[in-house]
Amino acid sequence: xxxxxxxxxxxxxxxxxxxxxxxxxxxxxxxxxxxxxxxxxxxxxxxxxxxxxxxxxxxxxxxxxxxxxxxxxxxxxxxxxxxxxxxxxxxxxxxxxxxxxxxxxxxxxxxxxxxxxxxxxxxxxxxxxxxxxxxxxxxxxxxxxxxxxxxxxxxxxxxxxxxxxxxxxxxxxxxxxxxxxxxxxxxxxxxxxxxxxxxxxxxxxxxxxxxxxxxxxxxxxxxxxxxxxxxxxxxxxxxxxxxxxxxxxxxxxxxxxxxxxxxxxxxxxxxxxxxxxxxxxxxxxxxxxxxxxxxxxxxxxxxxxxxxxxxxxxxxxxxxxxxxxxxxxxxxxxxxxxxxxxxxxxxxxxxxxxxxxxxxxxxxxx
Amino acid sequence: xxxxxxxxxxxxxxxxxxxxxxxxxxxxxxxxxxxxxxxxxxxxxxxxxxxxxxxxxxxxxxxxxxxxxxxxxxxxxxxxxxxxxxxxxxxxxxxxxxxxxxxxxxxxxxxxxxxxxxxxxxxxxxxxxxxxxxxxxxxxxxxxxxxxxxxxxxxxxxxxxxxxxxxxxxxxxxxxxxxxxxxxxxxxxxxxxxxxxxxxxxxxxxxxxxxxxxxxxxxxxxxxxxxxxxxxxxxxxxxxxxxxxxxxxxxxxxxxxxxxxxxxxxxxxxxxxxxxxxxxxxxxxxxxxxxxxxxxxxxxxxxxxxxxxxxxxxxxxxxxxxxxxxxxxxxxxxxxxxxxxxxxxxxxxxxxxxxxxxxxxxxxxx
DNA sequence: GTCGTTGCTGGTAGCGCTGTCAACGATCCT
DNA sequence: AGGATCGTTGACAGCGCTACCAGCAACGAC
Numbered sequence: 001x002x003x004x005x006x007x008x009x010x011x012x013x014x015x016x017x018x019x020x021x022x023x024x025x026x027x028x029x030x031x032x033x034x035x036x037x038x039x040x041x042x043x044x045x046x047x048x049x050x051x052x053x054x055x056x057x058x059x060x061x062x063x064x065x066x067x068x069x070x071x072x073x074x075x076x077x078x079x080x081x082x083x084x085x086x087x088x089x090x091x092x093x094x095x096x097x098x099x100x101x102x103x104x105x106x107x108x109x110x111x112x113x114x115x116x117x118x119x120x121x122x123x124x125x126x127x128x129x130x131x132x133x134x135x136x137x138x139x140x141x142x143x144x145x146x147x148x149x150x151x152x153x154x155x156x157x158x159x160x161x162x163x164x165x166x167x168x169x170x171x172x173x174x175x176x177x178x179x180x181x182x183x184x185x186x187x188x189x190x191x192x193x194x195x196x197x198x199x200x201x202x203x204x205x206x207x208x209x210x211x212x213x214x215x216x217x218x219x220x221x222x223x224x225x226x227x228x229x230x231x232x233x234x235x236x237x238x239x240x241x242x243x244x245x246x247x248x249x250x251x252x253x254x255x256x257x258x259x260x261x262x263x264x265x266x267x268x269x270x271x272x273x274x275x276x277x278x279x280x281x282x283x284x285x286x287x288x289x290x291x292x293x294x295x296x297x298x299x300x301x302x303x304x305x306x307x308x309x310x311x312x313x314x315x316x317x318x319x320x321x322x323x324x325x326x327x328x329x330x331x332x333x334x335x336x337x338x339x340x341x342x343x344x345x346x347x348x349x350x351x352x353x354x355x356x357x358x359x360x361x362x363x364x365x366x
Numbered sequence: 367x368x369x370x371x372x373x374x375x376x377x378x379x380x381x382x383x384x385x386x387x388x389x390x391x392x393x394x395x396x397x398x399x400x401x402x403x404x405x406x407x408x409x410x411x412x413x414x415x416x417x418x419x420x421x422x423x424x425x426x427x428x429x430x431x432x433x434x435x436x437x438x439x440x441x442x443x444x445x446x447x448x449x450x451x452x453x454x455x456x457x458x459x460x461x462x463x464x465x466x467x468x469x470x471x472x473x474x475x476x477x478x479x480x481x482x483x484x485x486x487x488x489x490x491x492x493x494x495x496x497x498x499x500x501x502x503x504x505x506x507x508x509x510x511x512x513x514x515x516x517x518x519x520x521x522x523x524x525x526x527x528x529x530x531x532x533x534x535x536x537x538x539x540x541x542x543x544x545x546x547x548x549x550x551x552x553x554x555x556x557x558x559x560x561x562x563x564x565x566x567x568x569x570x571x572x573x574x575x576x577x578x579x580x581x582x583x584x585x586x587x588x589x590x591x592x593x594x595x596x597x598x599x600x601x602x603x604x605x606x607x608x609x610x611x612x613x614x615x616x617x618x619x620x621x622x623x624x625x626x627x628x629x630x631x632x633x634x635x636x637x638x639x640x641x642x643x644x645x646x647x648x649x650x651x652x653x654x655x656x657x658x659x660x661x662x663x664x665x666x667x668x669x670x671x672x673x674x675x676x677x678x679x680x681x682x683x684x685x686x687x688x689x690x691x692x693x694x695x696x697x698x699x700x701x702x703x704x705x706x707x708x709x710x711x712x713x714x715x716x717x718x719x720x721x722x723x724x725x726x727x728x729x730x731x732x
Numbered sequence: 733g734t735c736g737t738t739g740c741t742g743g744t745a746g747c748g749c750t751g752t753c754a755a756c757g758a759t760c761c762t
Numbered sequence: 763a764g765g766a767t768c769g770t771t772g773a774c775a776g777c778g779c780t781a782c783c784a785g786c787a788a789c790g791a792c
Contacts, residue, residue: 055488060748062425078454088444114588121420266657291632356408426778
């Protein structure tokens with residue numbers, strides 16, 4: 001057959017069109033909007049494409065159409081379990097769609113985020129997923145000027161750039177403290193690492209709950225900018241104990257720290273929860289398995305990623321969601337480490353945030 | 367200024383060239399091979415580009431040059447800590463280079479991997495990073511036919527497609543068992559989950575070491591195809607105990623399982639290491655922090671990712687590494703959970719694999 | 733003094749695809 | 763029955779960049 005091929009032997013759309021007996025543009029339409037074709041041509045093009053093993057050239061498509069099929073994702077960390085769950089959700093949702101994920105790591109730096117944003121935007125992404133609500137002014141302006149849908153994830157707050165999905169870290173922390181109050185604890189310490197904006201808001205929630213109860217003292221708070229780890233949890237707890245030996249509970253900004261605190265208690269032969277109660281944050285898998293089992297605030301990380309990507313893709317395809325801001329809520333999962341009744345895996349005592357509803361009000365406690 | 371702009375107002379190379387008073391092709395060269403320009407033009411183009419805020423259009427570049435600046439990465443899981451460390455290394459190495467990472471998740475399915483490979487290859491990636499050495503015949507053929515550098519990561523074996531970086535899981539498992547032998551253990555159980563090829567090879571190493579000592583029994587091995595978790599570690603260990611109550615040590619195929627075993631021991635009031643020793647695999651951060659601290663086989667995951675990406679980029683740029691196969695080795699980190707001397711954080715007792723050297727021989731023990 | 737060489741620059745011609753618009757026949761309405 | 767409308771199809775003209783090759787000056791070798 002005399003039809004000319006690209007030197008690399010690759011099948012182009014023109015070849016498919018020729019085999020199907022249609023014009024290239026008709027073949028093109030088959031891939032982008034099959035409904036626009038008559039059934040006859042549709043099947044002809046389909047079988048021709050299959051027969052030749054045609055794979056579209058994305059670069060050519062992007063150049064011609066002036067837009068890419070890339071969803072940019074900016075997250076602060078690749079290592080943090082929290083983000084890997086979110087990411088898995090994003091990747092799962094993108095699978096089967098025609099969009100591919102372009103991932104970048106801001107390393108918790110909003111300047112780095114701004115730089116990456118500039119890079120991403122220059123390639124006209126189909127959509128963007130960014131972490132949190134604390135962007136630089138410049139970033140914010142770029143996001144607002146971007147002509148693609150955008151989802152902010154991990155938390156909710158006022159003034160979404162576009163769409164938003166997350167929960168209130170402030171309310172979640174308050175709920176955790178409320179739970180500890182319920183269990184009779186009063187001298188509750190706070191242990192936090194990294195202190196990114198979301199951890200900061202958890203701290204704010206802790207502070208406000210403690211102040212409301214007239215129990216706040218600065219020396220109950222131990223934080224560091226160092227990245228979180230289990231070992232660090234033990235170290236921070238050691239600091240806390242040195243400052244205030246009389247604490248009866250510790251609220252940890254995440255589960256790794258909580259595990260570190262648990263190990264440190266074991267090392268020091270402090271009984272959990274009898275002497276000190278422990279509450280973590282995120283409810284990673286191991287929390288239910290530890291001895292004693294560890295109370296934590298469950299967050300819907302996988303769902304958050306999956307829903308964010310799904311919403312984004314729908315928005316790209318022109319079907320904007322009814323509600324642009326989704327509160328996925330949280331749930332305090334009470335376990336042995338904070339239960340005065342020594343029971344295991346009791347039902348959640350408190351949850352907050354109403355799925356599919358934006359809440360700016362304090363979370364509901366029951 | 368009367369020069370025509372693309373409707374979106376974007377700056378094109380032509381604008382930069384005009385401002386710099388050179389031809390577009392000269393401006394193009396500035397970005398790809400600055401050395402080819404005279405110093406005068408180089409600075410002119412540079413300042414023009416900066417002044418206009420020019421950002422190259424990657425799609426146009428890819429279409430014209432017939433190649434992309436994308437490195438495809440295929441990994442089995444996004445959630446597994448092991449891979450997030452590797453990924454972090456890959457992303458770190460790619461930063462600052464002109465290559466961007468395209469990540470896909472095979473979900474431990476070599477069929478899925480084959481599908482993704484076909485997709486990736488169709489877009490002519492600049493390079494490819496794939497996990498492991500167990501590809502389908504079809505995948506293998508595609509990889510061999512691919513005209514881009516390829517790095518296989520996570521393990522080493524015979525017949526690399528191109529480059530390879532990892533270590534011998536078989537040897538690592540043998541070293542772990544050898545360590546347990548040294549500590550006087552004989553009835554050593556194996557606990558494994560997921561049973562992907564690398565876990566399988568760890569099992570093979572365990573089996574061979576046990577057989578060498580005349581101690582192998584099938585009922586000492588408990589495995590499942592279920593994805594790994596801490597909770598699962600406890601469950602598998604429970605199975606193991608039911609089958610063989612007399613075990614004196616457990617070798618866990620990863621650290622999550624080991625932690626689960628530790629918790630289960632605590633729940634059952636089995637003293638570690640006095641009654642049962644525990645050894646994990648990967649040496650995640652928490653292992654050093656647990657009570658008792660947990661022995662594990664340290665693997666260089668971050669370095670593996672970083673080196674893989676670095677080697678790949680160098681190869682893409684025409685500087686192929688002297689040695690295409692890199693053995694990053696491993697190290698048995700002895701801690702309390704397997705030490706008959708009850709010491710903490712002693713130096714490594716055994717390591718294997720020689721960095722920068724391919725080893726097919728059994729690992730060295732000291 | 734002529735003929736390569738080398739170093740730098742520019743012109744031409746696409747890369748493979750899609751946006752736009754026009755054209756066509758079939759169907760529907762009055 | 764005639765014209766309007768709809769659904770379907772194709773021609774054309776780029777998208778922004780780079781591969782390829784030609785040109786041109788400067789330089790050294792013989």
